[in-house]
Amino acid sequence: MIEVKDLYKEFDGVPVLKGISTTFEKGKTSLVIGESGSGKTVFLKCMLGLLTPEKGDICYDGKNYGEMTGDEKRNLRKEIGMVFQGGALFDSSTVEENIIFPLKMFTDKPYNEMLERVNFVLQRVNLENVNDKYPAELSGGMQKRVAIARAIVMKPKYLFCDEPNSGLDPKTSIVIDNLIQEITDEYEIITIINSHDMNSVMEIGEKIIFLKDGIKEWEGTSDDIFKTDNKAITDFVYSSNLFKKVREAQLKESGL
Amino acid sequence: MLRQVFKRPQKRSVFWESIFKEIEDLGINSIGIVAFISFFVGGVVVIQTALNLENPLTPRYLIGFASRESLILEFSPTLISIILAGKVGSYIASSIGTMRVTEQIDALEVMGINSLNYLVLPKIIANVFFYPFVIVISIFLGIIGGWVAGNITGLVSTSDYVNGVQWEFEPFHITYSLIKTAVFAFVIATIPSYHGFYVKGGAIEVGKASTRAVVWTSIVIIVLNYILTQMLLGK
Numbered sequence: 279m280i281e282v283k284d285l286y287k288e289f290d291g292v293p294v295l296k297g298i299s300t301t302f303e304k305g306k307t308s309l310v311i312g313e314s315g316s317g318k319t320v321f322l323k324c325m326l327g328l329l330t331p332e333k334g335d336i337c338y339d340g341k342n343y344g345e346m347t348g349d350e351k352r353n354l355r356k357e358i359g360m361v362f363q364g365g366a367l368f369d370s371s372t373v374e375e376n377i378i379f380p381l382k383m384f385t386d387k388p389y390n391e392m393l394e395r396v397n398f399v400l401q402r403v404n405l406e407n408v409n410d411k412y413p414a415e416l417s418g419g420m421q422k423r424v425a426i427a428r429a430i431v432m433k434p435k436y437l438f439c440d441e442p443n444s445g446l447d448p449k450t451s452i453v454i455d456n457l458i459q460e461i462t463d464e465y466e467i468i469t470i471i472n473s474h475d476m477n478s479v480m481e482i483g484e485k486i487i488f489l490k491d492g493i494k495e496w497e498g499t500s501d502d503i504f505k506t507d508n509k510a511i512t513d514f515v516y517s518s519n520l521f522k523k524v525r526e527a528q529l530k531e532s533g534l
Numbered sequence: 535m536l537r538q539v540f541k542r543p544q545k546r547s548v549f550w551e552s553i554f555k556e557i558e559d560l561g562i563n564s565i566g567i568v569a570f571i572s573f574f575v576g577g578v579v580v581i582q583t584a585l586n587l588e589n590p591l592t593p594r595y596l597i598g599f600a601s602r603e604s605l606i607l608e609f610s611p612t613l614i615s616i617i618l619a620g621k622v623g624s625y626i627a628s629s630i631g632t633m634r635v636t637e638q639i640d641a642l643e644v645m646g647i648n649s650l651n652y653l654v655l656p657k658i659i660a661n662v663f664f665y666p667f668v669i670v671i672s673i674f675l676g677i678i679g680g681w682v683a684g685n686i687t688g689l690v691s692t693s694d695y696v697n698g699v700q701w702e703f704e705p706f707h708i709t710y711s712l713i714k715t716a717v718f719a720f721v722i723a724t725i726p727s728y729h730g731f732y733v734k735g736g737a738i739e740v741g742k743a744s745t746r747a748v749v750w751t752s753i754v755i756i757v758l759n760y761i762l763t764q765m766l767l768g769k
Contacts, residue, residue, distance in 0.1 A: 326644050327643075355643075355644060355646030358646075360644040366640065366641040368638055369636070370629075382547070383544060383548055
């Protein structure tokens with residue numbers, strides 16, 4: 279379990295996260311949603327240790343990240359898989375080199391075994407015959423799948439995804455969402471996704487955390503979203519015409 | 535930054551692989567331009583020296599001597615290093631800068647990799663150990679270029695030139711040249727890495743960082759050249 283307690287982060291005196299507390303459970307896909315600039319990425323980066331919060335604790339399975347030694351942090355990071363918004367694939371390396379890299383860095387397996395694992399995760403994300411291609415030769419959706427393959431190659435306990443659907447068409451977005459969901463179930467990992475894609479929220483969100491201006495405005499399940507009377511979240515959800523129409527139809531059906 | 539850079543590499547096999555890759559990218563790929571420039575500048579040095587030694591009482595072998603000394607003491611270690619600061623420095627700053635803005639460095643950090651150590655240390659080692667070879671090649675080709683130019687223009691005969699190149703040879707000048715090269719090689723690897731690593735923003739900022747890196751590397755090389763010359767050759 280990951281526990282976040284009273285997380286506070288500011289840049290040049292401007293607070294971006296204002297005391298966020300929440301928990302993320304094993305085997306569940308949690309989505310952190312909110313408008314652009316609401317603090318989602320900063321929240322994720324604080325959890326990953328890429329940014330140091332001014333205040334607050336982040337506990338991974340009971341261990342406070344802020345109190346860990348350098349070695350403990352490095353060991354924890356080996357258990358973390360991350361899918362960046364732009365993929366963050368090493369552009370001068372091939373797909374195979376990208377995925378095999380963490381294995382080379384952190385294991386002493388023979389090369390054949392590492393290659394076997396690379397091919398297995400590539401199959402898992404439904405990619406074939408791309409081993410020798412460079413990231414620039416792949417489509418956006420394929421790059422995201424390679425990024426997922428690289429994130430899961432070390433069998434992580436925690437998977438973080440920063441807007442995995444940005445720049446993808448709706449059909450590919452669903453494929454990526456389903457893939458993340460399947461991997462979460464299969465490996466029983468804690469998956470945390472930053473998104474502002476309401477389709478993802480409905481598709482795979484088992485727990486939703488809504489951030490607004492650096493504050494946790496709302497928390498619940500995807501079903502709760504349609505029942506809540508929190509104005510901030512309803513404004514966010516129904517800013518999409520599609521969801522507005524779904525809402526109108528639901529209200530009509532229920533005779534309200 | 536340097537404290538992180540000089541930490542023990544996390545995986546020796548990956549580290550060696552990176553060093554060989556950097557030797558190829560930063561060193562071997564620079565030999566062509568260094569050879570071309572050195573050969574022609576060697577020729578120009580001989581022609582200019584010959585034209586400035588018109589007094590018939592001045593022995594012609596001094597042309598070879600003066601060319602050798604300028605190539606060993608200044609042209610090869612300093613000017614070639616400034617050329618490499620432009621070529622290699624901009625490459626280092628822009629490649630690391632691009633990795634920064636496309637979150638590739640964040641990806642390394644999230645994996646638990648000391649990104650400064652992984653990205654910068656192999657560059658420093660490749661530069662510091664390989665550039666002295668590049669400079670030796672530069673000196674050699676500069677002297678050959680001078681001989682060819684002297685012969686083509688008829689300004690100095692082969693025997694005079696060869697005599698001059700061998701005359702009053704001071705082996706410490708080669709040591710001085712190689713010490714300077716090693717220090718400049720360190721500067722060429724570290725200053726651009728710093729500018730690339732800490733870049734913020736997008737493509738334009740990467741370009742600006744690359745320019746800044748080349749300017750600062752060149753300035754530091756010129757200042758260090760003065761200090762090292764005073765320290766190693768000054769009385």
